[in-house]
Amino acid sequence: MKKRALSYFAGSFILTGLGLALGAAVGWYYQRTAAGVLGSVFIVAVLSVLETSLSFDNAVVNATVLRDMTPVWRHRFLTWGIAIAVFGMRLVFPVVVVSVVARLGPWETLRLAAFEPDEYARILTSSHHVLGAFGGTFLGMVCLKYFFDAEKEVHWIQALEWRLTRLGKFEAVELAIMMLGLYAFSRLVPEHETHGFLVAGIFGLVTFIAVDGIGTAMEVGPDKMRDVHRASAANFLYLEVLDASFSFDGVIGAFALTNNLFVIAIGLGVGAMFVRSLTVMLVEEGTLESYRFLEHGAFYAIGALALLMLVGTVTSVPEAITGLVGAAFIGLSLWSSIRYNRARRRGPDAQAAA
Numbered sequence: 174m175k176k177r178a179l180s181y182f183a184g185s186f187i188l189t190g191l192g193l194a195l196g197a198a199v200g201w202y203y204q205r206t207a208a209g210v211l212g213s214v215f216i217v218a219v220l221s222v223l224e225t226s227l228s229f230d231n232a233v234v235n236a237t238v239l240r241d242m243t244p245v246w247r248h249r250f251l252t253w254g255i256a257i258a259v260f261g262m263r264l265v266f267p268v269v270v271v272s273v274v275a276r277l278g279p280w281e282t283l284r285l286a287a288f289e290p291d292e293y294a295r296i297l298t299s300s301h302h303v304l305g306a307f308g309g310t311f312l313g314m315v316c317l318k319y320f321f322d323a324e325k326e327v328h329w330i331q332a333l334e335w336r337l338t339r340l341g342k343f344e345a346v347e348l349a350i351m352m353l354g355l356y357a358f359s360r361l362v363p364e365h366e367t368h369g370f371l372v373a374g375i376f377g378l379v380t381f382i383a384v385d386g387i388g389t390a391m392e393v394g395p396d397k398m399r400d401v402h403r404a405s406a407a408n409f410l411y412l413e414v415l416d417a418s419f420s421f422d423g424v425i426g427a428f429a430l431t432n433n434l435f436v437i438a439i440g441l442g443v444g445a446m447f448v449r450s451l452t453v454m455l456v457e458e459g460t461l462e463s464y465r466f467l468e469h470g471a472f473y474a475i476g477a478l479a480l481l482m483l484v485g486t487v488t489s490v491p492e493a494i495t496g497l498v499g500a501a502f503i504g505l506s507l508w509s510s511i512r513y514n515r516a517r518r519r520g521p522d523a524q525a526a527a
Contacts, residue, residue: 181454184251185447192217192443199435216431217440224423224444225451227496229503230478231419232448233471234315236455238408246405247456250412251449257413258445262420264438270304271296286434294432297424302366302486303373308418309482310355310377315415316476317347318385329469329506351378354483361487370486377418384411416445419478465513470506474499 193214200213239247272282275296286293319325320334321341328334340346355374362370387407420441427437455461461468477498481490 181457182447182450185443185450188446189221189443192221192439195439196436199433199439203433213431213433213436216436217443219430220427220437220440221443221447223496224441225447227423227499228419228444228448229451230471230474230499231416232451232455233461233467233503234415234475235412235448235452236461237468237471238412239452240456240461242405242408246409247453250409251453254409254413254416255442255446255449258416258420258442258449260438260442262417263424263441263445264434266417266420267297267424267434270300274300274303290432290434293434294428298428302362303369305482305486306355306358306370306373307377307380309479309486310351310374311381311414311418311479312475312482313351313354313479314347314378314381314385315418316472316479317350319472320476321347327465327469329466329509334469348378348382358483358486366486380414384414387411420445463514464507464510466506466510467503468506470502470504473506474502477502 196213196217197210200210203209204212239250242250268279268282268286271277271285271293272279275282275285277285282293285296320337323338323341325334325338325341328338355371355378359367359371359374384407387410423441423444424437427441431437478495481495481498484490
């Protein structure tokens with residue numbers, strides 16, 4: 174028997190309550206006023222809503238990987254995975270970036286975040302071109318590998334995707350395209366940022382090749398349970414790197430609302446939990462199977478996000494544009510799926526017309 178939709182989000186709602194309470198505590202610590210408490214709580218709520226609404230494509234892509242994982246690793250995705258997402262990517266990773274860029278020790282960087290948030294925010298945002306190059310390259314490879322898959326049989330935008338699968342027969346065509354794109358953008362960034370941009374982009378490529386290679390090496394038949402667990406572990410690693418790439422823009426963009434690292438980590442962490450709960454619901458409810466083109470829309474949205482991250486290294490791109498583009502692809506693919514399902518129920522002729 175299928176669970177009620179809200180039951181998938183029970184843990185997310187509990188974490189939301191804890192997050193709002195922590196946000197209130199942080200506001201009181203820094204401001205010592207009721208206005209400061211309410212302001213922090215409000216920003217935590219806004220960031221959690223933004224993270225959730227802008228990451229639906231992340232949830233759909235997560236679901237495509239998660240449905241091939243064992244129940245044990247699905248559970249670990251919601252436990253260990255959320256710990257990595259909240260404390261690793263939303264709190265520790267920005268500290269590591271600032272520590273490397275400013276050549277400071279981790280404790281000194283934490284002190285900077287706690288007591289000199291303006292300087293901390295300045296250093297982190299100054300590294301946006303590096304984060305954009307890494308995240309844009311990794312997500313670009315995720316998108317291109319999906320559409321250049323020579324064995325891909327279901328197409329949403331038939332005229333385009335059919336040709337891309339034909340090109341996918343050429344070995345490493347997606348890698349060649351991504352490298353050319355990386356070189357093109359490196360010619361557009363300011364000259365003093367070119368080296369860092371290219372190094373970060375190369376690491377994005379290497380990370381994708383390594384993670385994808387581990388996953389491929391561990392692919393096995395369903396009758397070998399031990400190997401299935403190993404493959405699930407590889408998929409878990411892939412999902413965490415994918416989440417990291419998605420989170421870069423969110424972490425940087427959050428500084429438009431506040432420069433308090435702890436408020437940002439709490440708000441984005443609550444949103445990340447909702448994304449994970451949504452992912453599990455999509456898998457267990459069979460949503461991807463019910464809506465034929467939803468997966469396609471998510472990968473188009475990822476491709477758009479990758480492009481916008483790279484464009485963001487050259488010029489400022491509002492977060493609203495990133496979110497709207499992704500939502501548009503998801504919405505259109507959902508609408509096309511509904512039309513396809515209706516046509517299928519009416520008969521073969523109507524299905525061909527749809």
